[in-house]
Amino acid sequence: MNTRQRLLRIQDLTLAKYLQLMTDVEVDLYVELLNSFVESFPDIEFELKAAMEARDIDSVTRQLTNLRETLIGIYAEALAEECWVRLNSFDRERPEKIEAFVIFFLSMLTALSIDIQMAFLIEDKSEEMAANSFEGETTNSNKSILAVDDDTFFLDTFKAALQDIPYKIIGVTSATGALDVLKVHSPDLFALDIEMPGMDGIQLAKEIRAKGFSAPIVFITGNATKEYVSKCMDADAADFIIKPLNPRYAAGRINRLLR
Numbered sequence: 481m482n483t484r485q486r487l488l489r490i491q492d493l494t495l496a497k498y499l500q501l502m503t504d505v506e507v508d509l510y511v512e513l514l515n516s517f518v519e520s521f522p523d524i525e526f527e528l529k530a531a532m533e534a535r536d537i538d539s540v541t542r543q544l545t546n547l548r549e550t551l552i553g554i555y556a557e558a559l560a561e562e563c564w565v566r567l568n569s570f571d572r573e574r575p576e577k578i579e580a581f582v583i584f585f586l587s588m589l590t591a592l593s594i595d596i597q598m599a600f601l602i603e604d605k606s607e608e609m610a611a612n613s614f615e616g617e618t619t620n621s622n623k624s625i626l627a628v629d630d631d632t633f634f635l636d637t638f639k640a641a642l643q644d645i646p647y648k649i650i651g652v653t654s655a656t657g658a659l660d661v662l663k664v665h666s667p668d669l670f671a672l673d674i675e676m677p678g679m680d681g682i683q684l685a686k687e688i689r690a691k692g693f694s695a696p697i698v699f700i701t702g703n704a705t706k707e708y709v710s711k712c713m714d715a716d717a718a719d720f721i722i723k724p725l726n727p728r729y730a731a732g733r734i735n736r737l738l739r
Contacts, residue, residue: 492591493555559592587722598717626658630677634725655684659687
């Protein structure tokens with residue numbers, strides 16, 4: 481898969497019309513721009529959260545305005561427009577509503593940063609995953625997801641997010657509980673929180689593979705640093721679900737892997 485094809489896999493970028501006009505040199509420069517966004521995002525996230533915690537709305541506004549320019553530059557046009565619309569309403573909104581937007585927007589940018597990294601790290605396993613997911617199955621209603629998170633509220637939220645799609649969801653709160661489930665059940669997809677006491681999600685993923693289970697693994701995280709994402713990819717991540725949970729985003733990712 482060449483660079484242009486990989487770039488087109490990043491769903492929050494409006495690229496098709498621009499890639500047609502880019503030379504190979506311009507594509508390489510654009511990839512450097514994306515990498516710069518990925519590298520700088522953890523600092524952007526930290527500074528925005530700090531400004532929001534201090535209720536410094538002027539600083540939040542300045543940072544989001546600069547971020548919008550960055551998003552325009554990397555052709556994340558829908559996200560840039562969302563940012564612009566909300567910025568224009570800040571003077572009429574209470575700090576709590578602005579904070580809710582900042583948290584939501586940062587989760588979308590976390591997803592974008594991870595998607596950019598995945599486009600260049602992940603091998604094309606779509607055919608293999610499709611074959612595995614349909615093996616021995618006749619309908620989506622027969623498919624099951626093992627969700628592992630030590631936060632029971634998140635598990636409830638995750639189940640609610642997927643309530644309109646026909647998958648059985650088995651929720652457990654520890655890696656030990658997940659391994660017990662695997663003694664009697666073979667899920668079609670694993671959704672694993674990373675930060676858990678005892679065995680974490682990355683270690684659990686390696687255990688799952690060591691036991692011979694080949695279903696896609698989706699990691700649940702709010703961390704988009706390159707080191708973190710690389711560790712997940714080394715543990716055979718097929719995709720990510722971002723905390724705090726966006727129900728439509730989560731359902732779309734799950735459906736893509738189990739369709």
